[in-house]
Amino acid sequence: MIEVAYLKGLFLNRREDLHLRLGDIGDLLEYGNPNRNDVITFTKYALELAIAEENFDIKESLFYLLMNAVTFQGVARNVEWDPLADVLPTLDDAILDYALTILGCSKNRKFIKVIEPYLQSPNDSIRETAEEALEEINDNVEGSS
Incomplete structure (x- = not known):
């Protein structure tokens, strides 16, 4: 799901499988066809999280998301x-x-x-x-x- 509310929920609950769930979102960005405006809003929020994140694995997963949004959804010029x-x-x-x-x-x-x-x-x-x-x-x- 490419929604800020979903990503916020993942980080508020911060379960053990957060890394895997972020990977699933990355796959959705790579292979899915989400709404462009949702992807732009999502990418802006994921960038904030990525910069602030202290756990290396989670930070790397967030950067993977950003990379997929840029590479596969073409939002680099919109953020x-x-x-x-x-x-x-x-x-x-x-x-x-x-x-x-x-x-x-x-x-x-x-x-x-x-x-x-x-x-x-x-x-x-x-x-x-x-x-x-x-x-x-x-x-x-x-x-x-």
Whole structure:
């Protein structure tokens, strides 16, 4: 279910299977055909949760949701990603990989300066992801569908 109320309920009750339920939502974003406006609202709320989350597994699951919303539902340009850009330096490499990709998909040129320092990362994967994110931003907008 792609509804903020459902996601709020999951976090209020915070059961042991939260990680699995978030995975199910990620699958729905990947394979389902949810209402676009619901996905945008849901993504904005999931971003707030992802930034605030302290449990690594849950945080990673939330970033997986965000990635699926951006990749499969095409909402990257409908969400304000500044809060994500602000927390990049605090993110673990596994989550940073998602975050850089999401910022790249936004195609927002204001994130170029935020992404560029990661071209110098000691982690090969982070460097490659930063390069890809910058290429995505710099790609001709007409080329995207």
